[in-house]
């Protein structure tokens with residue numbers, strides 16, 4: 448494998464990963480992941496529980512060691528990158544991070560002291576919708592409010608690249624939409640965002656490109672609308688005949704319909720043509736639905 452370059456120009460990908468491997472206690476959980484995140488895009492790692500999303504993102508953040516492969520984040524290897532690099536990235540992790548006894552404002556002011564640069568606390572409170580809770584102790588926040596505080600801490604240093612692990616877990620629908628808007632605003636301002644999620648709608652809503660991960664492998668990378676293009680091309684034509692259902696899977700449904708209508712004496716009862724939606728495609732990709740060699744559900 449040719450070594451990845453060190454240092455990166457503005458046009459180089461924000462994240463470059465080749466052959467990333469990781470095992471816990473001798474059990475492999477990442478099997479050679481290749482990944483590129485472009486500057487300025489929002490990229491979602493989408494996959495079921497235990498797929499390897501958090502492990503991947505933590506290696507990219509420099510908080511977990513890899514066993515093999517090459518990684519460049521903003522041009523540097525996170526395993527060895529220093530303080531200057533750390534100031535350029537933001538992390539919203541799944542964990543708590545903040546102490547319970549401080550108020551929201553005190554927490555933000557406290558962490559501001561550690562950063563090379565920092566967005567004003569009042570601006571952050573407004574951005575994440577916590578202005579009303581500025582004087583509330585962190586221990587008294589709801590789960591969703593804590594996630595918002597974690598987001599505020601993640602973007603406090605105005606990072607070039609923001610990692611967000613499962614951003615909206617525990618948020619109510621209103622907070623979730625608010626968070627989505629925040630990510631859109633960050634992206635519009637030029638921040639590169641790499642997030643993990645197991646919510647399809649979140650990936651479809653936010654991501655320019657989605658990487659589907661399952662079993663420690665990156666199965667496919669595509670814009671949400673193009674995920675599983677091969678699977679989506681196949682339509683199902685269904686109708687009733689001789690008291691039972693007939694079903695045909697085809698990439699040329701119009702031709703099937705023409706033949707069917709040419710031979711049908713009158714109406715074709717129960718006739719429908721459907722294509723798999725994003726959820727069907729995702730379930731097939733991650734193997735929740737067994738498929739035959741053509742990618743059709745068995």
Ligand SMILES: Nc1ncnc2c1ncn2[C@@H]1O[C@H](COP(=O)(O)OP(=O)(O)OP(=O)(O)O)[C@@H](O)[C@H]1O
Pocket residue numbers: 471472476494495496497498499500501502503645
């Ligand atoms: N510290 C650890 N020690 C041992 N095994 C671990 C550790 N962290 C993760 N694993 C295992 O590694 C695999 C990948 O876990 P990981 O947390 O990366 O998946 P994930 O896709 O983020 O899952 P989730 O959506 O549930 O957060 C799982 O089988 C998990 O049990």
